[in-house]
Amino acid sequence: MNAIARLLGIKSTDEVDHIEMKFAAWWSEGRPVLVLLVCLGLAALGAFFYYRYQNEQPLEKKKRRRILLTVFRSGLLAIVGFILAEPIVSVSLTEHPRPILLMLFDGSDSMNLVDELSTEQADALDAMTPDSINPSEQTRLELLNHALKNGALSEAVGQLHEKFDVRYYSTDEGHSIKELGQQGETKALENDLTAEIQTTAIGSSLDELNRRHGTRHLAGVVVVSDFGQNAGNPALTSAEQLDVPVIATGVGPQEVIDVSIALQAPLVLKQDENTSLSATLRQQGATGSSVSIQLFQRRLGTATDAVLEAEKLPIGTPVVVVLEEGTVDVDLPYLPENSGRFEVIAEVSGLSGEVSSRNNEAQREVIIRDESLNLFFVEHEPTWEWRFVKEVFHRDPLIGHEGFRTFLRSADFKVRQSNDLFVDRLVRPRDEFFANDVVLISDVPSEMLTTPFQDQLVEYVERFGGGLVIIAGPRFSIGALQGTQLADMLPVVVDRSLRPKPSKFQLSFTP
Known part of the structure; x- marks a missing residue:
């Protein structure tokens, strides 16, 4: 048989x-x-x-x-x-398939560090490989590559291939993983391991392994890393979700010291308006330590005004923060003094014995305007949505009372002429209309959208790249735009016969 x-x-x-x-x-x-x-x-x-x-x-x-x-x-x-x-x-x-054993290697830049080793540690590492190397001069990754090629570790991995279907993975950019090639007969690693990414996201990598192999005959996961995690999901939570043994193999010192910073900033800011940027600090092995955060800005060029290697200028005074368990959110005051495109940089001071200083800096690009954003709101009558949008943008420092204008058809003509909030007519002079940054059209009837207004709006969007927002309402609905030039600019097919259904409905793709 x-x-x-x-x-x-x-x-x-x-x-x-x-x-x-x-x-x-x-x-x-x-x-x-x-x-x-x-x-x-x-x-x-x-x-x-x-x-x-x-x-x-x-x-x-x-x-x-x-x-x-x-x-x-x-x-x-x-x-x-x-x-x-x-x-x-x-x-x-x-069929009796061999259980799958996954080996996940750390591909972050911290694996390229050279550790300070004691004599006993150097002798132990030297005994692991028959090659004549000096462990004190080798990076963590080089020592790991040597051990995987020859010596006791290589033999142990070879024995695992007899019982398990061993798959090799490495952490990759975007909190993802990549599968490593294997040799045909020996099933050993085809190439040396590399470490080029800036973050260590063990938890997110384990989640990705779970998505790929969670439903298969998985025996366990071996993680080889320095475990200096500075991004992604918590590794312990992700390991528990795998529901298989996870064997952690540490590389480097037992206690990793690291601090990283992430910066969040609005895309557009107004000149001479006080604001604050949000910085998030993550630390490992440094609870209770004090660090300082300094803001910098660098002017960026435009299509007509190229600025190469502009000087990085400090902003304000450093903010001192005491590191705590988990993450620490810090508000950094910022007063934009000049208009244009800038790169805002937040730097956190390094710690003694830190594994990597490359994550001690975070950047965000911002646009600083010397005037308010101009928003033009077209509405048929003062609906609840119109009142809400008006109040929201009046309070927005980038728009305010100066930047918000509206055409309300039901408003009295004299009110439209006397009140600065309103414009007296829908079709405005070209220099005024094209000065808008965004045009919002709400629940309006089709006869309100005259041909001159449509021509002006199409030119504003297609030629000058203006922003257009269509808000469908319950009275006229989006079907009121059928047969207009505005309907051709929308990413949906407008059908006048369609009406909102009171019962449950399901979205479907347009033809």
């Missing part, structure tokens, strides 16, 4: 229960006796015709040759009949 299994390409780890011959032709399905009779009949027919009509004189004298040819032709006809029955070999087996 095992010999037949090997001929069929079945792995030795599979157990063959039984092998059965079946036939698929319409006349032979479920009729093995009929197939046997047909084969015997064809063989007999071949022998009859050969003896009856193939009686040449030379063969009459050589009976042995004549018998062999008769058997050959009879067997050939029997094989033809057997093939016409469309035979099928049905193999029933029980």
